[in-house]
Every structure is written in C-alpha cells, then in structure tokens.
Amino acid sequence: MTSSLELVEISDLHFSWQDRVVLDGISLSIPRGKVTVIMGPSGTGKTTLLQLIGGRLRPASGIVLVDGHSVPDVSRSALFELRKRMGMLFQNGALLTDLSVFENVAFPLREHSELPGPVIRQLVLMKLHLVGLRGARDMMPAQLSGGMARRVALARAIVMDPMMVMYDEPFTGLDPISRGVILKLIRSLNDNLGITSLVVTHDVNEALSIADNIFLLSNGHVVASGSPDELMASSSEEVSQFMQGKPEGPVHFHYPADDYIDDLFGVQP
Amino acid sequence: MTAVLRITGALSLGLMAVLGRAVILLMHMLRHSHVVVKRFPLFVQQLYAIGVLTLPIIIVAAIFVGMVLGLQGYNTLVDYGAESSLGLLVALSLTRELGPVLGALLFAGRAGAALTAEIGLMKATEQLAGMEMMAVDPIYRILAPRFLAGVLALPLLVALFNVVGIYGGHVVGVEMLGINASAYWSGMQQGVDFYNDVLNGVVKSFVFGFVISWIAVFQGYDASPTSEGVSRATTMTVVASSLLVLGLDFVLTSLMF
Numbered sequence: 001m002t003s004s005l006e007l008v009e010i011s012d013l014h015f016s017w018q019d020r021v022v023l024d025g026i027s028l029s030i031p032r033g034k035v036t037v038i039m040g041p042s043g044t045g046k047t048t049l050l051q052l053i054g055g056r057l058r059p060a061s062g063i064v065l066v067d068g069h070s071v072p073d074v075s076r077s078a079l080f081e082l083r084k085r086m087g088m089l090f091q092n093g094a095l096l097t098d099l100s101v102f103e104n105v106a107f108p109l110r111e112h113s114e115l116p117g118p119v120i121r122q123l124v125l126m127k128l129h130l131v132g133l134r135g136a137r138d139m140m141p142a143q144l145s146g147g148m149a150r151r152v153a154l155a156r157a158i159v160m161d162p163m164m165v166m167y168d169e170p171f172t173g174l175d176p177i178s179r180g181v182i183l184k185l186i187r188s189l190n191d192n193l194g195i196t197s198l199v200v201t202h203d204v205n206e207a208l209s210i211a212d213n214i215f216l217l218s219n220g221h222v223v224a225s226g227s228p229d230e231l232m233a234s235s236s237e238e239v240s241q242f243m244q245g246k247p248e249g250p251v252h253f254h255y256p257a258d259d260y261i262d263d264l265f266g267v268q269p
Numbered sequence: 270m271t272a273v274l275r276i277t278g279a280l281s282l283g284l285m286a287v288l289g290r291a292v293i294l295l296m297h298m299l300r301h302s303h304v305v306v307k308r309f310p311l312f313v314q315q316l317y318a319i320g321v322l323t324l325p326i327i328i329v330a331a332i333f334v335g336m337v338l339g340l341q342g343y344n345t346l347v348d349y350g351a352e353s354s355l356g357l358l359v360a361l362s363l364t365r366e367l368g369p370v371l372g373a374l375l376f377a378g379r380a381g382a383a384l385t386a387e388i389g390l391m392k393a394t395e396q397l398a399g400m401e402m403m404a405v406d407p408i409y410r411i412l413a414p415r416f417l418a419g420v421l422a423l424p425l426l427v428a429l430f431n432v433v434g435i436y437g438g439h440v441v442g443v444e445m446l447g448i449n450a451s452a453y454w455s456g457m458q459q460g461v462d463f464y465n466d467v468l469n470g471v472v473k474s475f476v477f478g479f480v481i482s483w484i485a486v487f488q489g490y491d492a493s494p495t496s497e498g499v500s501r502a503t504t505m506t507v508v509a510s511s512l513l514v515l516g517l518d519f520v521l522t523s524l525m526f
Contacts (some may be wrong), residue, residue: 054402083404094399097391111405156403 006065007032007164007196008053013062015048022048024220025062030213032163035190035197037207040217041242041251046200049217050166053198054088055079067163084112087157087165087195091172093149095141095156101128102137105156112160127155131185147178154185164196165189171203179203183210204243208232216242218251291487294408298486301406301413311414319380319415320422324429326379327372331430334371335437338362342438343446352442356453357460359438363431364461364470365526370518372427373477377510380422381485384415385506388489389499397490412486419482420475427474469525476517481510 008030015023022045030036038046051057052064055071064071069082095104105124109115115123128134131151141149150170157165167186171179187210190197201207207214208228216224216231216239224231224239231239241249257263305312338359346352388411391397397407435457442448461467485506492502 056398056401080404080406083402086402088399088402090395090399090402092395094395096396096400097394108403108405111403111410153399160403 005031007067008198009063009065010049010053011063013052013064014060015045015052015057016060021220023052023059026217026220026222028215028222028225030196030198032196033190033194034212035186035199035210036213036215037199037201037211038215038217039202039204039207039242042202044217045220046202046217047168050088050168050198050200053166054083054086084108084160085163087160087162089150089153089157089165089167089170091169093141093153095149095153097141099141100137101133101139101141101144101152104141104152105159107156108160123159124155127159128152130158130189131155132181145178147174147181150174150178150182151185154182154189158189158193158195161193162195164198167197167199167201169201170199171201171206179206186210204245218242287491290491291483294412294487294490295483297408298413298416301409302417304409304413305417308414311410312418315414315418316422319384319418320425323376323379323422323426326375327426327430328433330371330375331433332437334367335359335363335434335439336441338367338434339438339441339446343442343448352446352448353452354456354460355438355442355448356435356455356457359442360431360435360457360461361466363434364466366518366522368427368431368434369470369473369477370514372430372474373423373481373514374511376423376426376478377481377485377507377514380419381481381506381510382503384419384482384485385489385492385503386499388412388415388486389492389494389502392490392492393494393496393499412490416482416486419485420478423478423481424471424474427470431470465526472525473518473521476521477514480513480517484510484513
C-alpha cells in the first residue's frame with residue numbers, strides 16, 4: 001500500500017460515449033480525509049467520472065489511480081477487492097427492493113464476510129444508528145421517503161468501513177431538511193471515521209458549504225479548482241456563470257442548431 | 270436494392286451481436302454454477318419463486334388438457350371399438366408431446382416473463398450496478414441461481430403436468446364415460462416405454478427449461494434500463510421462447526422418434 005497524500009489520482013483522462021466526447025483530458029487529484037466536490041452542469045461527465053474511478057467503465061486513455069492501484073489495469077478480482085474499500089451512494093439509493101432496510105445494510109457483510117449473525121446485527125445497527133434510522137430497520141425500501149432511502153444507502157455504503165465514499169448527486173430531489181441531514185452526515189462521516197468523501201453535485205450552495213476542495217467541470221475539462229472561497233472569487237466567466245446560475249455566458253442558452261430564420265422559412269429538406 | 274441489403278445486413282449484424290452477448294452470459298452463468306452448492310438457500314428461494322409459484326397454472330391446465338384428451342380420444346376410439354386403449358393414448362400424448370410443450374409454453378408465460386421483468390427492473394433501478402459497486406457480481410448472486418432454478422424447475426413441473434393430465438383423462442374416460450378402469454391402466458402399463466416415451470419427454474423438458482431460462486435471464490440483463498425497454502424485453506422473452514420451444518420440439522421429435 002502506498003501512503004501518498006492523494007487517494008485518487010487522475011491524469012489526462014479521456015472517455016467517449018460512441019462518438020460524443022465526455023471527458024477530454026481531465027487531470028485531478030483527491031486528497032485523503034477531505035471532502036472533495038466535483039461540480040458542473042448536467043451532462044458534463046461527473047457521474048461518468050465516478051464510474052471510471054469505480055471501474056465500471058474503461059477510459060479511452062489516461063491514468064486512474066486509486067490508493068496506488070491503476071483501476072483500468074487491475075484484474076477483476078483485484079478490482080472487486082478495491083471496490084470493497086470504496087462505497088458508492090447512487091442517486092436513487094439503488095436499494096435492493098426485495099430486502100428490508102436491515103438486510104440491505106447487512107448485504108455486503110453477508111456477501112463478503114463469514115461473520116456470525118449477532119456480530120452482523122451489531123454492525124448493522126451501529127451504522128443505521130449513525131444515519132439515524134435504527135428504528136426503521138424492519139421497513140421495506142418501498143415504504144421509505146427519498147431522503148430516508150438515501151440514508152439507508154449511505155449506511156450500506158459505509159458498513160464495510162471503506163476508505164472512500166463516492167456520492168452521486170446526493171442532494172437532488174430532496175426537501176431542505178433531508179438535504180441538511182445528508183450534508184451533516186457527509187461531514188461527520190468524513191471527520192469522525194476518516195473516510196475520504198467525493199461528492200458529485202450541481203447544487204452550488206450545498207457544495208460551497210461542505211467542500212474542502214472543489215473541481216469545476218465543463219465540456220469535459222476541469223475549468224477551475226480550489227477552495228470554495230477561491231472559486232467564488234474567481235474572475236473567470238465560465239466559473240461565475242455556473243456559481244451564480246446565469247442563463248447566458250460561455251455556456252449558451254441554445255443547444256447548437258442551424259440558423260433560426262433559415263430553419264423556419266428556408267427550403268425544407 | 271441497396272436499402273434492402275443495408276437493412277438485412279444491419280439486422281443480421283444486430284442478431285449476431287445479441288447471440289454473442291447471450292452466449293457470453295451463458296458461459297459466465299455456467300462458470301458460476303457452483304452457486305447452487307455454495308449458496309444453497311438462494312437456489313431454493315428461486316426454485317420456490319420459479320417452480321412452486323408456477324404450480325397452480327400447471328395443475329389447472331393439466332387437468333383440462335387431460336380431460337379434453339379423454340373426451341376427444343374416447344369419441345374417436347369408440348367408433349373402432351378401441352376405447353380400452355384410451356389410457357395409452359392419453360399417456361403417450363402427454364409424456365411425448367403435450368406435457369413438455371404445453372408445460373414449457375405456460376412456464377415461459379408465467380415464470381419466464383416474471384424473471385425478465387424482475388431482472389430488467391433491477392437493472393433499470395441501478396440495483397445491479399449498485400451490487401457491482403459493492404463488489405458483488407450480479408451474474409453470480411442474481412442471474413445464475415435463477416437460471417439454474419429454471420432449468421431444474423421445468424422438468425419437475427412437466428412430470429407433474431403428465432401425472433395430473435393422466436388423472437384428468439381418467440376422470441373423463443373411466444368415471445364419466447365408463448371405460449373399465451383396469452383397461453385404462455393396463456393399456457398404459459403395456460404400451461408406454463420408459464426410455465422411449467418417458468425419458469425422451471424428460472429430455473425435452475430439460476432442453477425447454479434451459480432455453481426458456483436462458484432467454485428470460487438474458488433478456489432481463491440485456492434490457493435497456495427504461496420502462497419501455499423492460500416491456501420490450503418481457504414481450505421478447507415470451508415470443509422468442511414460445512417459438513423456440515415449438516421449433517425445437519420438432520427437431521427433437523424427429524431425432525428421437
């Protein structure tokens with residue numbers, strides 16, 4: 001195991017979906033024990049980046065190092081070993097709908113460990129207590145609200161005591177209270193358990209309040225990086241358009257199209 | 270003309286790609302078939318969901334098929350004074366053809382469609398992706414137990430179909446139309462050969478169970494993760510497995526008998 005300061009190192013990463021370039025030479029590094037936020041407009045490849053770090057997609061070229069292991073090159077079993085030490089929180093929770101809350105959180109332990117039932121019970125209840133849902137252990141996923149489902153998924157993501165948790169749009173579609181709860185949880189898990197946090201979001205306020213470090217992605221590039229204060233103070237138009245939510249700027253309101261007048265009155269193809 | 274060629278080419282290429290993915294998935298599932306031993310409770314759970322829950326439709330269908338066979342067989346045989354062969358006719362029809370084929374068609378509609386919808390929805394709701402990120406292989410944990418349970422369930426269901434169908438024939442032939450009961454059973458005993466008739470039927474049902482479970486699991490796993498995609502995959506499972514069962518039945522019959 002290497003003990004460099006960076007848990008994840010990415011350099012010159014390229015990725016395309018068919019002929020659409022999603023990531024066009026991204027380089028960034030994610031320090032251990034910090035909350036790093038990756039921001040950017042929808043469709044700029046933030047989630048793709050998480051999938052590349054988790055090894056669910058293969059890059060066209062470039063380097064992805066997680067804890068010193070090159071994710072695209074490791075064997076399948078080594079990748080699975082690596083994934084046991086990475087938790088991922090999906091946007092909708094991705095809970096297994098045929099299992100109760102308790103069994104969902106117990107799932108990784110039952111799959112990967114030979115721990116006896118009473119120990120599993122204790123571990124699961126401890127993690128559920130951390131996210132405040134110890135009392136909901138017998139509910140089924142369909143009975144949970146969006147915020148609760150995400151908290152259960154978070155308990156499941158940390159039940160194996162991972163070195164890092166990746167959050168995919170953790171605030172989207174939640175009421176303000178649930179957002180606050182998730183924000184508090186990310187921070188406290190990061191600080192108390194020493195888990196490195198990687199948050200992908202486009203919610204500027206939440207990102208500013210939680211991040212130690214922000215990377216701003218746009219059109220497949222990293223356009224800015226730094227602490228929240230540095231980004232807010234940035235004079236770059238691209239950065240200020242996103243941070244302040246202006247409809248016009250370097251990112252245009254109109255999706256690229258033919259000339260408007262020609263399109264309306266020109267010869268029909 | 271070029272358009273026709275282009276469409277034909279695109280269709281065959283697409284078909285080849287689908288076949289390739291299906292075979293790769295099958296290889297993965299067979300490689301993981303030790304899941305039956307290592308995770309026996311998982312296998313039993315699937316055997317229950319796929320096999321036991323299909324029992325009602327199989328039993329009801331078999332009763333009626335047997336009764337119809339009894340009625341039709343009696344009406345035809347009685348003209349030749351051969352109604353005592355009714356038992357033989359019912360048993361041969363069921364073990365050789367109707368048991369495996371009708372059982373398989375019902376199985377495709379009930380269990381195959383349910384399998385595809387379940388796996389497709391797990392994919393659409395990112396449950397399979399989530400599992401992968403938890404370092405759990407969904408082919409091992411979800412697909413292989415379901416596939417293997419399906420392969421084992423259909424022969425068992427077909428055996429029951431045959432037994433219940435023969436009883437249905439007995440109800441009509443013996444109890445309603447008054448054929449001698451001992452003639453019904455002894456004709457069957459003398460005329461039905463274990464290897465030629467019963468065992469060949471079992472082989473058929475194994476092949477059908479294999480094909481249906483493979484198609485169902487593959488269609489779910491390969492579905493596009495939308496409600497439309499899952500609906501299309503479910504339809505495809507029922508259509509493709511029904512047609513394949515009927516086609517394969519002809520091939521197997523011509524090889525066996």
